[in-house]
Amino acid sequence: MERELDDILHCPCPSCGAQLQYSAEKEAMTCNHCGYTEKLTLGNDRIEELDFNRARTDTEHTVERRLFSCQRCGAKTVVNYDTPTISCGFCGSQNVNPEATKTRLFEPQGIVPFRISRNQASESFKKWIGQSIWAPNDLKNLARLDTLHGIYIPFWTYDVQTHSEWEGDAGTYYYETERVRDPNGNVRTQQVRRTRWWYRNGTYDQFFDDVLILASRQLPQQTIQGVYPFLLDQVVNYEPKVLLGWESEVYKVDPQEGFAVAKQQVDQRIESACADLLSDDTYRNLSVRTQYANQTFKHLILPLWICAYQYNGKTYQFLINGQTGSIDGKRPVSFWKVLLAVLAFLMLVFVLVTISGKKKRSNYGMTVPTMETPVVVKSTVSSLKFDVVSGMKKWVGEGSTVGG
Ligand SMILES: [Zn+2]
Ligand SMILES: [Zn+2]
Structure with a gap:
């Protein structure tokens, strides 16, 4: 390959000549x-x-x-x-x-x-x-x-x-009292939220x-x-x-x-600014037309x-x-470290279940743990797994979305 040295920037040291x-x-x-x-x-x-x-x-x-x-x-x-x-x-x-x-x-x-x-x-x-x-x-x-x-x-x-023209419906909440019949056949009153819509437009x-x-x-x-x-x-x-x-x-x-x-x-920033201008309690059908100069x-x-x-x-x-x-x-993320942590946790759970099972047995003379114990344990294990997995996703997952 032919080297072209002329476009390489030289900036020699005034005292010794080496490259600065x-x-x-x-x-x-x-x-x-x-x-x-x-x-x-x-x-x-x-x-x-x-x-x-x-x-x-x-x-x-x-x-x-x-x-x-x-x-x-x-x-x-x-x-x-x-x-x-x-x-x-x-x-x-x-x-x-x-x-x-x-x-x-x-x-x-x-x-x-x-x-x-x-x-x-x-x-x-x-x-x-x-x-x-x-x-x-x-x-x-x-x-x-x-x-x-x-x-x-x-x-x-x-x-x-930018110059934007926007239009849409602004919504204002109001409440009405309604009479309803409950499953037992009794009539009672309750407050129901309704929205009044009105057209609004403007520039930004x-x-x-x-x-x-x-x-x-x-x-x-x-x-x-x-x-x-x-x-x-x-x-x-x-x-x-x-x-x-x-x-x-x-x-x-x-x-x-x-x-x-x-x-x-x-455009995202304009749209959210126009939504703020349009909205009363809420809004719908926002449309924005923008000119760029x-x-x-x-x-x-x-x-x-x-x-x-x-x-x-x-x-x-x-x-x-x-x-x-x-x-x-x-x-x-180290597969072995995560696996060891999960195994250690399962071991701990097993020990706890065994202890609580023994306690129940001594209290009530039962031979199997009650239903609650395994259910509680299960949800704890799955929440740990979830944390580990989402943590891995955070560190390992490829971020390729362009945005923000
Ligand atoms: Zn030098
Ligand atoms: Zn490369």
């Missing part, structure tokens, strides 16, 4: 070789909202970039250093001599630099893994430091002015600012929402130097697709620590928000 990297700890460019540190001052005066209607033809804010695709999961990353091997941050697999392709892409308008360092991230990970009593014992060794990746994840943000105007939409397909929107929020008031001008020493994923969701997702979220968008990249590891042939991901340190992820 961006340090999350120092929030500065640093040299790992001689310890040189250079403060980076990043403003926010160049963060521009782009015209959404020009997105398809925009050549002013797009550049040609060299991308590497993961051979296993297809994640596309920009790598800012020359390397024969790339370990994929999303699935943990090693790619030797990854193939590079050139694509025209929107340049990020803004970035939130990493604040959480590798050491902080790995400490949080160890703590988090240790918290689960159901996690297999060998997991701690498996989640090694080299599986921890600091990756800038692509996002779109959208602004839109709202400006939506910075609706944040994930532009990656490697992480489901639901997964990343586990480490929300990102503090977007701290977004600074995009500066390629900040990426030195870090990976950055390239967006796969284009601006149009991202807007469709943003529009769903906006002044749509703008921008491309942001936000910091995320990802630990992707394989356990029993399944990929697990653990995430840390690189700005705030907020943690979320999935842990494998």
Whole structure:
């Protein structure tokens, strides 16, 4: 494969010539070789909202970039250093001599630099893994430091002015006294709630600012929402130097697709606002027609620590928000630990049943436990199983729904 080194960013150390990297700890460019540190001052005066209607033809804010695709999961990353091997941050697999392709892409308008360092991230990970009593014992060794990746994840943000016309029926409750005959043939009175419906309509105007939409397909929107929020008031001008020493994923969701997702979220918020306007005690037949204007968008990249590891042939991901340190992820559940816990519980139940059976026998001279005892025990066992299973679902279940 032909290497094109010209688009690899070089930022040599003025004191020793080694490549400088961006340090999350120092929030500065640093040299790992001689310890040189250079403060980076990043403003926010160049963060521009782009015209959404020009997105398809925009050549002013797009550049040609060299991308590497993961051979296993297809994640596309920009790598800012020359390397024969790339370990994929999303699935943990090693790619030797990854193939590079050139694509025209929107340049990020803004970035939130990493604040959480590798050491902080790995400490949080160890703590988090240790918290689960159901996690297999060998997991701690498996989640090694080299599986921890600091990756800038692509996002779109959208602004839109909306004007909505809504109509429907508002409902007001009132009560009537009714005479009813009960099963014994006696007549008595009771209060019955009824609803009076009346037509209502109106308009609703709202400006939506910075609706944040994930532009990656490697992480489901639901997964990343586990480490929300990102503090977007701290977004600074995009500066390629900040990426030195870090990976950055390239967006796969284009601006149009991202807007469709943003529009769903906006529509939901409009609908619930209109429902509030329509409703008296209740409402029905709400219909909303919305016009969208002044749509703008921008491309942001936000910091995320990802630990992707394989356990029993399944990929697990653990995430840390690189700005705030907020943690979320999935842990494998040890089959043996769960089985042992269930067996131990059943044993305990058996002992209790035997004891209470003996007590009953000594009290009443009966040879079998009464009916209540096994019934109570049964429901306790099934509720434990339910907890274990739902717990497993929470940790193991694949989240792939886009929403929220
Ligand atoms: Zn140096
Ligand atoms: Zn991969």
